[in-house]
Amino acid sequence: MxxxxxxxxxxxxxxxxxxxxxxxxxxxxxxxxxxxxxxxxxxxxxxxxxxxxxxxxxxxxxxxxxxxxxxxxxxxxxxxxxxxxxxxxxxxxxxxxxxxxxxxxxxxxxxxxxxxxxxxxxxxxxxxxxxISPEFILDLNTETKEEVDRIHRLLSNASDNTMKTRYIKGYSKRLIRALYSLVLEDTGVWQDDIIKMKNAILNYCEIDSALVDYLYACYLDSNNVLVEEFLGIADEVYSYFENALNAMAASRTSFD
Missing domain, CATH: 3.30.460.10 (Beta Polymerase, domain 2)
Structure with a gap:
């Protein structure tokens, strides 16, 4: 496709x-x-x-x-x-x-x-x-860990509320985008509409829907989000994503 x-x-x-x-x-x-x-x-x-x-x-x-x-x-x-x-x-x-x-x-x-x-x-x-193929999805996420680590550090060290809300919004979107990349073979299209991304993730990913809903809510309004709570959930989401990506890589290797 x-x-x-x-x-x-x-x-x-x-x-x-x-x-x-x-x-x-x-x-x-x-x-x-x-x-x-x-x-x-x-x-x-x-x-x-x-x-x-x-x-x-x-x-x-x-x-x-x-x-x-x-x-x-x-x-x-x-x-x-x-x-x-x-x-x-x-x-x-x-x-x-x-x-x-x-x-x-x-x-x-x-x-x-x-x-x-x-x-x-x-x-x-x-x-x-x-x-759209596992190879493409893996290549697409080559720098995802580096990007996520960078924004994690920025948010952890941010003291200004304006910057905190900006980083939380950006971090939420980046994680939703990463999760969406996992379901590309199911959807067949790249979405840039965040709600369509969220709905596709809920339809095709086995991740806890509450985690995805939390990220989406933080993307919409990151003003009163507790940084420590957000980072904990972001880490949980990334762990799911990384495991799914590793499974995809292992599966591809077994077919080579």
Whole structure:
């Protein structure tokens, strides 16, 4: 079964068009000649963004990611957030053309399936069709442990309430996304709608439904969540996910 693109056409609402144009203009000016292409994912290119609730998610593809200085990038972000308060935050992921083409089940999946090109030539078109398989699911989760460990540390050490709520929301979404990847062979599609992800997990995963409902509730409202309780449940969920992934890897090895 071949994965289809999440966003088939770009439908940016009028209140975000000026911001998107300004972001592209700022990036191209600041990193002149260094940018191959720019992509978006999430609610803004889908046309479902909600003012003062939605964030902006960009991906920059270039020859060498080291050419993109994060401090300069951060200044652009801060300027634009001040100018466009309808946005909650701006995230920018950076990867190389080689990342996309040499890792089709990781960066290739991200650019080809999740993102849409808003500037330059879409390198995702050069990525071969992606077949849903245990190999793909394992490759897709190559960096999941590293990402989960990182956000676990950040949340454990956060003292600011704003950052705590942001990390809890992000951590919840990351775990739900990881669990959803386990049921791709059942659903046949990649969802970026979190409630559809949650429902598919409940339908196809043997995990305790209360754990999934807790994560979803934390994603929706992370303001009054107790960090220690959340981390305990997050660890339990990740343990389930890791065991399922290991079983998938062992099963694949036995067929090789």
């Amino acid at each position: 071949i994965l289809e693109k999440v966003i088939n056409r770009i439908v940016i609402q009028s209140e975000y068009k000026d911001f998107v144009d300004k972001y592209i203009e700022n990036i191209l000016t600041e990193f002149k000649g260094k940018i191959h292409s720019i992509y978006m994912c999430g609610s803004i290119p889908k046309g479902t963004a909600k003012p003062f609730k939605s964030d902006a998610d960009f991906t920059i593809v270039c020859v060498n990611p080291k050419d993109i200085d994060y401090e300069r990038l951060s200044k652009i972000k801060d300027r634009l957030l001040e100018e466009y308060p309808v946005l909650t935050k701006i995230d920018t992921t950076i990867c190389s053309i080689d990342d996309v083409l040499s890792k089709p089940n990781e960066w290739g999946f991200w650019v080809k399936i999740i993102c849409v090109c808003i500037y330059g030539h879409d390198v995702g078109e050069k990525v071969p069709p992606i077949n």
